[in-house]
Amino acid sequence: MKYHRLFLLISVWCCLSQCYPSQRTQGTTDLPKAERRYVPEDLIFVAGDGVIAPFYVSIQEESNAHYRLYLQWLQDVYGDSYPEVYAAALPKYVPDHPAYNDPMMGQQLTHPALAEYPVVGLTWLQVQDYLRWKTDRLNEAVLIQRGYLNANFHQKDEDTFNTEAFLFEQYQGSVRKGIPDEQYGERPVLFTDGYLFAGFRLPTEAEWDYLDNERFWKPKRKPRIRRTEPLPYADNHYLRLANWSSKPLYSAADTLPFLAVDNGHSRPINYARRDYGILGLHCGVREWVVDEYQAQAAPAVHWTQVMENSGFPKGGLLVDETGVPEEKNHLGHLNNARWYGTDADGHALFYSNYELSTSPRQRVVKGGTWETPSSERRAQLETEGDALTGFRTVIAYYPKDHLQWDWPTFYDSD
Helix, strand or coil, X not given: XXXXXXXXXXXXXXXXXXXXECCCCCCCCCCCHHHCCEEECCEEEECCCCCCCCEEEECCCCEHHHHHHHHHHHHHHHCCCCHHHHHHHCCCCCCCCCHHHCHHHHCCXXXXXXXXXXXXXXXXXXXXXXXXXXXXXXXXXXXXXXXXXCCCCCCECCECCCHHHHHCCCCCCCECCCEEECCCEEECCCHHHCCCCCCCECXXXXXXXXXXXXXXXXXXXXXXXXXXXXXXXXXXXXXHHCCCCCCCCCCCCCCCCCCCCCCCCCCCCCCCCCCCCCCCCCCCCEEEEEEECCCCCCCCCCHHHHHHHCCCCECCCCECCCCCECCCCCCCCCCCEEEEEECCCCEEEEEECCCCCCCCCEEEEECCCCCCCCCCEEEEXXXXXXXXXXXXXXXXXXXXXCCXXXXXCHHHCC
């Protein structure tokens, strides 16, 4: 069991902590050299345009391999005491069709050959839980890599690293060293040190459209024909692996299940790179965004406003008379809020955790598949998953200088 957990932690760490100084910028301004951060290698910095604030976006949709790591972590950490946590994370939609007795078709999530395909079948609500987990694993990896924490192979139940619990000093972990301090000799890492990343979230619809805008094509480069360009898997792969189509893929005249088509279909998440380096906007799967669906797309606004309009009230931290938040829950999380970024003055922005109402909301789904263009926009209930919808991740950029913390800290404990 010890070696199993060691392997799992190393796998998560390798996925999240392979970092480089992000210098591939697009937009109105480049990121100043002093403000460049080391970020996971699958994130790209986007400078924005004033209305669209700067952010980091994942190059590709989240893969089956990443989601399997998440499920394995849940099983190892909560499986004994809270097995319902693992069960709740399993995809709500699992393809169920004969598929010519091909075993791969019933193992979309788990088959090794499909490890780098986009994970599908998740509801919008399940994605929120995954994003919190990914944030925690990234910030834990940052602190381990910088030498402030030792890797903890025995996390269990409430004794797990959570970003918000760490910020409010409700999680200590295995401390390797502190930050030198004139008054105390050493102190713990604080928000104002600027080491931690704000929470992963889904892109807003405006951010997604900003990435997909034609003005970011390279000069003298012909735009691709979105619906008819060939997007080859391999000529002899089953079309049912094309992530996916709601239309019939075979006719009575087809004599072989792996018959190819002329206009092409999607493939694993390594194709159709935009100038930012973004993959899969035009093919593969559709993608969840954070916005609540409206019949007409709203004008582009700052991500903070979209969050509030989409069921994440600003604030939300429940604190006592001394300003200290409620104790973390049995899973090691602060129940009431997550940190998603900072305001213009460097104050940490917390938003209430989303709570499902009696009437589920419809969320916007964006992106192209092999049968639809990337300009397509549709609604989908946040409680439903399907085989055509995946997601990619975004982190809000914030300057590391002049950060402000409005709650008690280590220095107020005396």
